[in-house]
Amino acid sequence: MLGANGFIDAAWDMAMVAFLNNRPTGAAKNDSISQILAKIAYDYCLFGSFCLNIRWDKGHSKIAEINYLSPLQVRIGVYENGAFNGYCVSDDWRNLSKYPFEVFAEYDADNKFDNQILYVKNFHSNYSFYGQPDYIIGIDVIETDYEINTFHLSSIEKFSFNLFIRQISLCRYFNTTDLNKSDPNSPNTNTILVCFVFNSF
Known part of the structure; x- marks a missing residue:
């Protein structure tokens, strides 16, 4: 002191x-x-x-x-x-x-x-x-760190499980090739259908 x-x-x-x-x-x-x-x-x-x-x-x-x-x-x-x-x-x-x-x-x-x-x-x-x-020379750094932490905290507080599932389903959809020719019983197709079921809630 x-x-x-x-x-x-x-x-x-x-x-x-x-x-x-x-x-x-x-x-x-x-x-x-x-x-x-x-x-x-x-x-x-x-x-x-x-x-x-x-x-x-x-x-x-x-x-x-x-x-x-x-x-x-x-x-x-x-x-x-x-x-x-x-x-x-x-x-x-x-x-x-x-x-x-x-x-x-x-x-x-x-x-x-x-x-x-x-x-x-x-x-x-x-x-x-x-x-x-x-x-005073470190105030800009302090403010930047504060804003970054506030942004991440806000993202966590607003986190939505349904939104998370939508993001997964969208990712799986675009990663699936030749969807029309795929076997309806294939794992990929079943995964997409399950995701759409989650999205419907």
């Missing part, structure tokens, strides 16, 4: 324990830093990126709180003057009337806003904005 087992318990001082618990205001709903680590490790494998919402204290002297954000919630702002002008965050981009986006500044330890977004992505030379997972 990329995230391993989180942070190792040690003889932390109270300030470090409070930071790792990630509950500066006593809000029980906040994930601990170890829980956040597990989530962003999963996101990095799945999306090739992860996002964090960094909150500074009132004096902007230290980080007070870290919140997890799914990469699906984040859109990168306009690229201008050699930098992005921020990040847009919405809980549902398909329903902006109900979940309008908010704009956050990019994380910068030297330029501290109340809320900032830390967006980390892996390197791909063909993608400048968003991260891409390493498995």
Whole structure:
């Protein structure tokens, strides 16, 4: 696992324990830093990126709180003057009337806003904005394998014994030569007649 087992318990001082618990205001709903680590490790494998919402204290002297954000919630702002002008965050981009986006500044330890977004992505030379997972080059192969398996499964589910018999009888019919001159009591003729009996059901 990329995230391993989180942070190792040690003889932390109270300030470090409070930071790792990630509950500066006593809000029980906040994930601990170890829980956040597990989530962003999963996101990095799945999306090739992860996002964090960094909150500074009132004096902007230290980080007070870290919140997890799914990469699906984040859109990168306009690229201008050699930098992005921020990040847009919405809980549902398909329903902006109900979940309008908010704009956050990019994380910068030297330029501290109340809320900032830390967006980390892996390197791909063909993608400048968003991260891409390493498995993206194999998606076409995965889709092809899926479609082939789906086709075979559908064929098995729709299998018909009568259709199978029809195919056999048709094959036997075309493989029989000089049918008019054949002996009605010959094995081939009997086989064809039996097949036609099956076909009549």
